[in-house]
Amino acid sequence: MTTSPRPLQAVLLDPHPIWLDAIELVLKRVGVEVGRKTSLGSEAVQLVERLKPDLLTLEIDPLPGEPEGLDVLRQSRTKHPGLRAIVLSTYHDTGHIDGALAAGASAYVVKTAHPDDVASAVRQAFDHSVFTPRTVTAVRASATHSARRETPRGLTRRELEILKLVAEGHSNATLARMLWVTEQTVKFHLSNIYRKLDVANRTEASRWAQLNGVLTPEVKADTA
Numbered sequence: 001m002t003t004s005p006r007p008l009q010a011v012l013l014d015p016h017p018i019w020l021d022a023i024e025l026v027l028k029r030v031g032v033e034v035g036r037k038t039s040l041g042s043e044a045v046q047l048v049e050r051l052k053p054d055l056l057t058l059e060i061d062p063l064p065g066e067p068e069g070l071d072v073l074r075q076s077r078t079k080h081p082g083l084r085a086i087v088l089s090t091y092h093d094t095g096h097i098d099g100a101l102a103a104g105a106s107a108y109v110v111k112t113a114h115p116d117d118v119a120s121a122v123r124q125a126f127d128h129s130v131f132t133p134r135t136v137t138a139v140r141a142s143a144t145h146s147a148r149r150e151t152p153r154g155l156t157r158r159e160l161e162i163l164k165l166v167a168e169g170h171s172n173a174t175l176a177r178m179l180w181v182t183e184q185t186v187k188f189h190l191s192n193i194y195r196k197l198d199v200a201n202r203t204e205a206s207r208w209a210q211l212n213g214v215l216t217p218e219v220k221a222d223t224a
Helices: 017-029 041-051 069-079 094-102 115-125 157-167 172-179 183-197 202-211
Strands: 008-013 032-038 055-058 084-089 107-110 138-140 218-220
Touching: 008 017, 008 041, 017 032, 017 055, 017 115, 032 041, 041 055, 041 069, 055 069, 069 084, 069 094, 084 094, 084 115, 094 107, 107 115, 115 157, 157 172, 157 183, 157 202, 172 183, 183 202
Parallel strands: 008 032, 008 055, 055 084, 084 107
Antiparallel strands: 138 218
16 A cells, blocks of 8 residues: 655744645645644754755744744755745845855745736745646636646746736836736746746847747747
């Protein structure tokens, strides 16, 4: 008799309990079990050392008297080198993003992101071990579409939507108004899009979108 592999386990750190509950809901969607949730960075380090979870999600900002989030990340990875970590933060500047990645984060997600973006970050952090590979799936560009599908080159549904709108010629300011986010958030998504497509700017991204059928109602996942 064979036994099924155990679900991935996670420890969550955020100073705001409402975010802990929200993140737990997203993780459940991708098959990750939450072992413990805490608002204290010092406790998070202890939990990582004791529980040896697969994943740590954390906010950079700490409660007063608690260690900074990136210090928690460094300490946690020292105690458990195999730990994957995802930063979920209100900061969206390159300084914080680069700092988190340098500290060992597998991904950095701004809290204004769509829940699907968080789910995708979790999946990508584990090299597709939590989900069906994107090579056999199809997507719609609309972020309001109810289907949960993977997208070309690992783009999230929100990133694919933004790429489509960029290819149609919309400016960052227009995109921000259309999507009810800040221009900085749009720039953050665009930087991720450029990285995933291996392009340098919106002109090259638009060209990629045109060549790969992103402007059509449905696109097929990249098989490269």
